[in-house]
Amino acid sequence: MKEYKTITEISGPLVFAEVDEPVGYDEIVEIETPNGETKRGQILESEEGVVAIQVFEGTTGIDKNASVRFLGETMKMPVTEDLLGRVLDGSGRPIDGGPEIVPEEREDIVGAAINPYSREYPEEFIQTGVSGIDGMNTLVRGQKLPIFSGSGLPHNELALQVARQATVPEEAAEEGEDASEFAVIFGAMGITAEEANEFMEDFEQTGALERSVVFMNLADDPAVERTVTPRMALTTAEYLAFEKGYHVLVILTDITNYCEALREIGAAREEVPGRRGYPGYMYTDLAQLYERAGRIKGREGSVTQIPILTMPGDDDTHPIPDLTGYITEGQIMLDRGLNSQGVEPPIDVLPSLSRLMDDGIGEGLTREDHADVSDQMYAAYAEGEDLRDLVNIVGREALSERDNKYLDFAERFEEEFVDQGYDTNRSIAETLDIGWELLSTLPKTELNRVDEELIEQYYQDTDSEEAEEVAAD
Amino acid sequence: MSQAQEQETVREDGKIRSVSGPVVQAVDLDARMNDVVYVGDEGLMGEVIEIEGDITTIQVYEETSGVGPGEPVMNTGEPLTVDLGPGLLDSIYDGVQRPLDVLESKMDSAFLDRGVDAPGIELDKHWEFTPEVSAGDEVEPGDIVGTVEETVTIDHKVLVPPTFEGGEVTSVESGDFTVEETVVELDNGEEITMRQEWPVREARPSANKKTPREPLVSGQRILDGLFPIAKGGTAAIPGPFGSGKTVTQHSLAKFADADIIVYVGCGERGNEMTEVIDDFPDLEDPSTGNPLMARTSLIANTSNMPVAARESCVYTGITIAEYYRDMGYDVALMADSTSRWAEAMREISSRLEEMPGEEGYPAYLAARLSEFYERAGYFENINDTEGSISAIGAVSPPGGDFSEPVTQNTLRIVKTFWALDADLAERRHFPAINWNESYSLYQSQLDPWFQENVEQDWPEERQWAVDVLDEEGELQEIVQLVGKDALPEDQQLTLEVARYLREGYLQQNAFNPTDMYCPPAKTYAILTAIHKFNDEAFRALEAGVPVDEIADIEAAPRLNRIATQEDWEEYVAELKDTIETQLREKY
Ligand SMILES: Nc1ncnc2c1ncn2[C@@H]1O[C@H](COP(=O)(O)OP(=O)(O)OP(=O)(O)O)[C@@H](O)[C@H]1O
């Protein structure tokens, strides 16, 4: 392999070098600094005679005397089932002191798109044990459902709870299993060492590490490396799911750091920036990550994604949550207000959504009343929430009896339905039963989104009379 | 996309000079603008988008990883075309009309590989051709020379290609043929087959555009009832993520009373296309009872597929739509989402370092959008048949802000505006179409149809509903300040009526097997039932019955259940009577 000492320019994460042979776009480059350190990079633009290289580990230490080698192939991830239980750095190299990884295959990390014709529509209910998700925003196998959070909010706790508790009840019952049957791929991008420890400790304590592969790019690791970490993670996930038949849950955190890295590279390339300085192709780039979730016809496994992102300024119209929401199949929204009220997990169900819910729930899947219950609770909670503003102005007394019931409903919904703590694992039946308990505080005639037969079956009459009395005094 | 084009002018091949994502520059290539080229050793499909001196810029429809300078570029000498002929229906294509099912088997993989091409329609399949001309007849470009039963629903008309001269028929075949075999021959030597090609960026010719006067009945209450679109009309459906663009587009594709549906999934989710592929074969077309796929052609360029093909997919779609229009059919085309198409233009434009316009979009954004929507309309075809293309584009504005360029430029062109609203979606008021912001400029020209086919007072009933909803809007502002109980009783009653309009009439659950499709007669019936309640309630109020008692009658909440009744005619008749009885009992 030819070595070049032809670097002409170094700018931010980019290096430009002259070449006398053609180099393929996207291919991998190794750069050896004068003090012997080897850094890896990727071809961003290839012209006759000159290439632009994006360096993953940062350009510190590179000078014009550094030597450049072109490996003649695009970035690959060595994959094998033996990766389970291992901890790797953000570019896929082991950092757990374990044995060297002997790959079964080396897969291109820029995964090819799944042919939409070959997909299988995801519709198997995953019970996370969290009412705010299972009852109102149901997750299914093969879905991509991000957590939209803010800095300082307990998104990690929620993600860990889901990773611990997630099961597919039907299969668990058949096979007599009760533990989670998901393999977990954890891709950390620019998170703090402290956060990383939180995850690692939980994985170790619960024994989850054995069925996990951890990719760690921490806050003080090079930012550009963050652009490969999720691709490494997803390539591993696809291999385990579609070659080895695992049901894989991929947790990616924090997508915001990933996007910052994209922005940095874009700026270094002097590209015309899009909204708020992020590259115009960020939608496409994010889609190439998120769309790697799914199921494939005739294959056993599945890739379910729970990306976590912190919304800058808690603003869901910021390009990072906005573009994400346009690609993912819904979102779980955490709320600062609920968090300070002590609601655990502080899921705000109103702006949350699971688009794959409709096909994943109902008779034979969860329970026949699921859709109606969740629909009605949405409407009732929204109404109660609205009234809160009014109450602040006119006071409770000025409101009708009906309005007061909705206010009570909203309160109990947060305290009893959403607030369950991070250690409570509720079955879907428990979740729906709590739902009925709350709905039964409203008069039957208000439940216009619930089938009349279901009202007959589940509505708890006595409770409602009591509630009426309470509201009356 | 067709492969059978090598016979064209032989042109000189070039070689790659530079590669940057989907944009490749070549030197020494003898090419015209928009020629299709095959790039690199793997022969990736691309299109010429700029020529400057010896440098030709190409947008590549496939991933370019590993492609490097020096590799060859081969010119086909032809623009990007689609294959037109029987077999377009009941199929699913990528953005350059490669059938995705064929790709799956050719690539032997569930993942999309590179450098594999396939014709848009099956070349070796036999179709039964029934001629409609005989030797000695004169035919002109566009004329129908025969038919083929393409699906159970659709008779495919075989047309004289618009590029032919036409002349006297010298020989006619009848029976089973492939799409490449000649079925009709003309005296000037022109040979007509069941397959023709058309360049996607060029509109197929038509004789005349006419004013549309028939609604595209959608089976969606708020659309048919308040904001109807015409057959041959244009509509935009903008909204933030999760507000219901795709669900609405899917409902239209399922239930709109068009003959042909072309559904373009442009830069959106893979699973949404899978859902269509799974659902449509099992769903019945409400007008024929046949499987929906039998009238549908799908184009899927999902968000993770190459961005250049996202730019081309809407053109592929509209060209297929025009072809069926030429046969005299009413075609409805849905594009979800046109914003992704616009962004693809932006991405390519910025790689070309063109001067950016507003928000980085190229200056030609507005022109491209209007060219596209102009290809919709109610047409008199060159063969004297009439056909229509209704175009409905979803728009995905960043941050849900409608002031951005794609929404604004679209609104300047389209005549129907269905504004989705995040607030309504959050409270699960679906479809989350905001009734204050939305409009249809077709309303008055479509009223006569509704009067004739549903009920004479259709416009008056609609106006009544609009007035009540308007009044509610004003009253709500007061309620926000003082609470509902502070309002006079008649206004409280108006709020009650408006609530039934919102919950029983405007809301429609796309997943409820009964409610997902609502024929106009039922739309009208629900409205009149609520109107009946309104009239009886105000009479009771005048007679001194307190508003709480009126609102509490047992029958009222049933207004919200009409939508889900199979036998709604009886239900409405009975409900109107009960409401009358229960209210009149009170005074
Ligand atoms: N008419 C309807 N009936 C019932 N539910 C609906 C309806 N319209 C929308 N929804 C609900 O809203 C969700 C989001 O709708 P949809 O996927 O159409 O949004 P979208 O506007 O296309 O979003 P995006 O821009 O992200 O693609 C659906 O998954 C469904 O739960």
Ligand SMILES: [Mg+2]
């Ligand atoms: Mg959508």
